[in-house]
Amino acid sequence: MRVLSGSLIIKLLIPLLLISLLIFGFKPFKDSLDPEVTLIEEVDSYQSETRRLSDGSYLVAVRTPMPSVKAEMVHWWFAEFLKTTEHYKWWHPSDHVWMDWENKIPGEIIGASHLVHEYIGGELSKFRIQFVNPSEFFGYNPNDGNTFVICARAGMLDIEINIAKMCHIVKNNENGSEMRSRFWLGHVASREGNQTVPSITGFLGNMAISRLFALSKKDAEDLKLHAKEEMSFLAKLLPSLYHAQNKN
Numbered sequence: 001m002r003v004l005s006g007s008l009i010i011k012l013l014i015p016l017l018l019i020s021l022l023i024f025g026f027k028p029f030k031d032s033l034d035p036e037v038t039l040i041e042e043v044d045s046y047q048s049e050t051r052r053l054s055d056g057s058y059l060v061a062v063r064t065p066m067p068s069v070k071a072e073m074v075h076w077w078f079a080e081f082l083k084t085t086e087h088y089k090w091w092h093p094s095d096h097v098w099m100d101w102e103n104k105i106p107g108e109i110i111g112a113s114h115l116v117h118e119y120i121g122g123e124l125s126k127f128r129i130q131f132v133n134p135s136e137f138f139g140y141n142p143n144d145g146n147t148f149v150i151c152a153r154a155g156m157l158d159i160e161i162n163i164a165k166m167c168h169i170v171k172n173n174e175n176g177s178e179m180r181s182r183f184w185l186g187h188v189a190s191r192e193g194n195q196t197v198p199s200i201t202g203f204l205g206n207m208a209i210s211r212l213f214a215l216s217k218k219d220a221e222d223l224k225l226h227a228k229e230e231m232s233f234l235a236k237l238l239p240s241l242y243h244a245q246n247k248n
Contacts, residue, residue, distance in 0.1 A: 046180045048228065050220035056211030057186035058220045064179040064231040068239040071148035071170040071177055076242060077234065078131075078150060079109045088116070090237055092230040095119040102128070103194070109150060111194070115157055121222030126157035129166075130194060137167055146172040154183075155191060161201060162189045168231075179235075181227050185220065186211040 046063040053059055066074075081087065088099040095118050102113040114129040134149045135141050143149050148170040155162035165187045169180045188205025189196040196202075204210055 046178070048224065050217065050224055052215075052217075053184075055186075055206075056208030056215070057184055058211075058215045060181075060183040060185065060220050060223050060227070062179075062181040062224055062227040062231065064181065064228065064235060065175070066170070066179055066231075066235040066238075067176045069170075069176045069235055071146060071172050073238050073242045074168075074170045074177070074179070074234075075109075075148045075150075076246075077238060079107055081241075081245065090233070092118070092226070092233055095226060095230065097124065113194070114152075117157075118226075120226045121218065128155045128157045129153075130155070130162075134167070137165070142169075153187075153189070153191075153196070155189075160191050161205075162187070162191055162196065163205075179231055181231065183223060183227070185223070186215050 047061060048063050049059070049061050051059045051061075082091075082099075083101075085098050085100075088096045096116070097119065098117040100115045102115055104112040109131050110133050112131050114131070115127075116129065117124060117126050119125070130153045132151055132153060133141065134143065134151045137151045138149075141149070149167065151167040152165070153162045154164040154166055164183055164185045166181070166183045169182075170177050171180070186206070188210075189202045190199035191197065205214075
């Protein structure tokens with residue numbers, strides 16, 4: 001029986017290791033979502049950034065100052081006011097094209113799916129944004145009197161597949177509030193209605209090598225710019241709109 005030498009074993013292991021890293025990433029068993037530390041506990045200025053993570057996915061973070069806006073106003077916008085394409089266009093006049101709701105109950109947001117057509121980076125995209133209980137991300141519900149948390153699974157509208165996860169956190173401060181948005185691009189899952197289901201698409205789509213080819217720095221930067229613009233529009237229109245609609 002031939003015994004492999006140490007040098008030969010190393011030569012065989014190195015290509016296998018490289019292939020494994022390309023497929024699974026540097027930390028294949030570590031969840032790349034980090035909402036609690038970055039969105040809730042962080043006390044210094046939240047940083048707007050885009051960054052490739054070790055599993056091949058892309059992080060997009062956006063900080064939006066919202067003077068004169070309180071967390072309850074943003075909750076009201078999503079849960080009660082936002083109903084028509086006209087409202088949606090107010091949110092971003094040039095990028096937002098069309099919207100509708102699925103499973104929407106007045107005054108509630110969890111369980112509803114926002115169906116949208118919007119331009120990101122000059123390209124028209126059609127998304128289904130399914131709002132879920134924040135406990136799916138945090139392990140508990142961090143909503144309170146000074147904080148509004150909204151989280152979602154983002155997917156394609158015309159194909160039953162999710163491609164990202166996202167959270168917006170609005171924290172009250174002395175000037176109004178601050179929105180901290182975080183998107184995790186490249187979290188792929190087939191869906192049936194509101195349920196994600198195991199699939200070959202999900203398995204292959206979540207490989208690091210697939211994410212490396214599917215996601216680019218430009219994709220992340222385009223989304224960062226879009227999110228920054230739309231939340232800045234929201235910060236400007238909300239104070240007067242909210243007070244006009246809630247005079248009593």
